[in-house]
Amino acid sequence: MKKIKILSVFVCLAFWFVSCQNEEEPEKSYSARTVLVYIAGDNSLGQAGFDSEDVEEMIRGMKNTDGTENDLLVYWAGYHGDAHLIRLVKNEKGEVRQETVMDYGNQNSVSVDVMKDVFRTAFSNYPAKSYGIVFWSHGDGWRFYKNPSTRWWGQDASDGDYRMNIPDLHEALSAAPHFDFILFDACYMQSVEVVYQLRDCADYFIGSPTEIPGPGAPYEEVVPALLCGL
Numbered sequence: 001m002k003k004i005k006i007l008s009v010f011v012c013l014a015f016w017f018v019s020c021q022n023e024e025e026p027e028k029s030y031s032a033r034t035v036l037v038y039i040a041g042d043n044s045l046g047q048a049g050f051d052s053e054d055v056e057e058m059i060r061g062m063k064n065t066d067g068t069e070n071d072l073l074v075y076w077a078g079y080h081g082d083a084h085l086i087r088l089v090k091n092e093k094g095e096v097r098q099e100t101v102m103d104y105g106n107q108n109s110v111s112v113d114v115m116k117d118v119f120r121t122a123f124s125n126y127p128a129k130s131y132g133i134v135f136w137s138h139g140d141g142w143r144f145y146k147n148p149s150t151r152w153w154g155q156d157a158s159d160g161d162y163r164m165n166i167p168d169l170h171e172a173l174s175a176a177p178h179f180d181f182i183l184f185d186a187c188y189m190q191s192v193e194v195v196y197q198l199r200d201c202a203d204y205f206i207g208s209p210t211e212i213p214g215p216g217a218p219y220e221e222v223v224p225a226l227l228c229g230l
Helices: 002-022 050-062 112-125 166-173 192-197 219-228
Strands: 031-040 070-077 083-090 096-103 128-136 152-156 162-165 179-185 202-206
Touching: 031 050, 031 112, 031 152, 031 219, 050 070, 050 083, 050 096, 050 219, 070 112, 070 219, 083 112, 096 112, 112 166, 152 166, 162 166, 166 192, 179 219
Parallel strands: 031 070, 031 128, 128 179, 179 202
Antiparallel strands: 070 083, 083 096, 152 162
């Protein structure tokens, strides 16, 4: 009788281990494409309200998409305010709302460490089969900032006057997935030098070789193309 009891204990333990091994973690849901718009707007553009106007345009643009197969994220560091990572979500009625993914303090949005942290949060929470990114801010092309005062993207004037040199942008992008495209909504960013520096980060580069107007891209038209094009 004792042997039978011992045997039954081992049988129960065997079934327990088998059941544990068969429990699989739920698979991550991958969207068709995740696009992040990175707004470094603590500067004259944000002061003029162009950042908030463009976010409103993105909301209107999102209404013209399917809204279920893709994710549109916006890192928004506005003029002298806290930064936020938001997701624009379209419901069954066709309404688009802002869903907060992460709240940040008043941080330097053109810091390599800050940008890497945003990338990790955005793309780990919203994995996809393909990715795109938009860099929204001031820009001045391919030469180094302060020596002379060009070759940078992004200005943050929250506590000083910070810019991100293109090699630093390349370093920050090492924390992100490979992109289908990088779109620069900033002046002077479409140059051979910029593209060469970032050549291993994306398949396509979109930008302007000269100045662009303050309002920037017409996002009500651009957003559907970003999510479904290329």
